[in-house]
Amino acid sequence: MTKLLITGKSGRMGQSLIQAGTENPQSEVTSTHDVGEDLAAAFAGVDAAIDFTVHQFTDEVLKAAIESNTPLVIGTTGHSDEQKARIEEAAKKLPIVFAPNFSIGVNTLFWLTSKAAQILGNDSFDIEVTEMHHRHKIDSPSGTARRLLDILNEETNTSYQDDVTHGRVGNIGPRPSKEIGMHTLRGGDVVGDHTVMFAADGERVELTHKASSRMTFASGAVRAAIWLQSQPAGLYDMQDVLGLKS
Numbered sequence: 001m002t003k004l005l006i007t008g009k010s011g012r013m014g015q016s017l018i019q020a021g022t023e024n025p026q027s028e029v030t031s032t033h034d035v036g037e038d039l040a041a042a043f044a045g046v047d048a049a050i051d052f053t054v055h056q057f058t059d060e061v062l063k064a065a066i067e068s069n070t071p072l073v074i075g076t077t078g079h080s081d082e083q084k085a086r087i088e089e090a091a092k093k094l095p096i097v098f099a100p101n102f103s104i105g106v107n108t109l110f111w112l113t114s115k116a117a118q119i120l121g122n123d124s125f126d127i128e129v130t131e132m133h134h135r136h137k138i139d140s141p142s143g144t145a146r147r148l149l150d151i152l153n154e155e156t157n158t159s160y161q162d163d164v165t166h167g168r169v170g171n172i173g174p175r176p177s178k179e180i181g182m183h184t185l186r187g188g189d190v191v192g193d194h195t196v197m198f199a200a201d202g203e204r205v206e207l208t209h210k211a212s213s214r215m216t217f218a219s220g221a222v223r224a225a226i227w228l229q230s231q232p233a234g235l236y237d238m239q240d241v242l243g244l245k246s
């Protein structure tokens with residue numbers, strides 16, 4: 001039985017994670033944490049911690065995990081490159097799964113996006129990405145969209161800095177062929193929609209994933225925490241947990 005700490009216990013994901021960790025026959029939620037509570041005390045005696053909170057809290061979580069030698073699952077998004085580097089550093093001491101999306105469907109979308117970009121390329125096909133989330137989401141683009149852009153950049157020899165355009169306004173002129181458009185939508189209670197579009201003269205391919213329940217992310221994160229129990233220190237993502245890399 002894997003004893004779990006869930007941080008952000010009152011949050012949307014915190015609530016789903018408590019449910020998923022309780023329902024999974026291989027895990028139990030023995031500790032929770034929220035703003036203002038003692039984090040070191042919350043880490044005492046658990047086998048793994050799952051953090052879906054805010055990026056500003058990640059450094060504190062890493063410190064407490066290292067001090068208590070506790071494997072960590074990080075689902076929080078919105079980190080800067082410097083914060084991501086600190087997660088990589090911590091993973092030299094601890095096993096950490098850090099993933100922008102824990103659903104099996106989105107991890108399949110990552111794989112499909114890579115294959116589609118290899119086949120279609122960005123010469124005759126124009127690539128655009130859209131994401132839509134609920135009105136409360138504070139980071140943009142979503143962590144999942146950032147990962148999709150990383151995949152597209154890698155497959156098309158483009159870069160996030162030079163080739164990704166966020167929205168368009170004004171007299172923008174014709175579309176540069178290498179450009180990748182990124183468009184964020186926010187509204188209502190949308191759990192999480194992502195589309196990668198390849199548009200050419202005469203045809204269009206659209207790869208879309210729509211999440212309708214946060215339990216898909218939560219049960220994936222609990223599965224990752226259980227999987228971490230048998231892993232050495234290192235930085236992993238959900239593709240490792242699902243065996244999609246081998």
Ligand SMILES: NC(=O)C1=CN([C@@H]2O[C@H](COP(=O)(O)OP(=O)(O)OC[C@H]3O[C@@H](n4cnc5c(N)ncnc54)[C@H](OP(=O)(O)O)[C@@H]3O)[C@@H](O)[C@H]2O)C=CC1
Nearest residue numbers: 008009010011012013052053057075076077100101102217
């Ligand atoms: N990787 C994945 O599969 C997924 C990732 N996410 C990501 O998870 C994160 C949380 O999303 P969601 O649950 O919707 O957000 P919520 O706003 O609902 O929850 C955030 C939680 O973090 C707590 N919190 C806020 N500030 C701090 C702080 N400084 N220190 C400690 N705790 C803090 C909040 O406490 P309080 O309420 O008291 O402020 C709350 O419990 C986001 O980054 C989101 O993008 C979401 C879904 C899937």
Ligand SMILES: O=C(O)C1=N[C@H](C(=O)O)C[C@H](O)C1
Nearest residue numbers: 077100101137142143144192
């Ligand atoms: O904040 C959310 O809700 C979500 N965040 C993740 C992201 O930023 O990609 C994953 C999911 O789409 C829901």
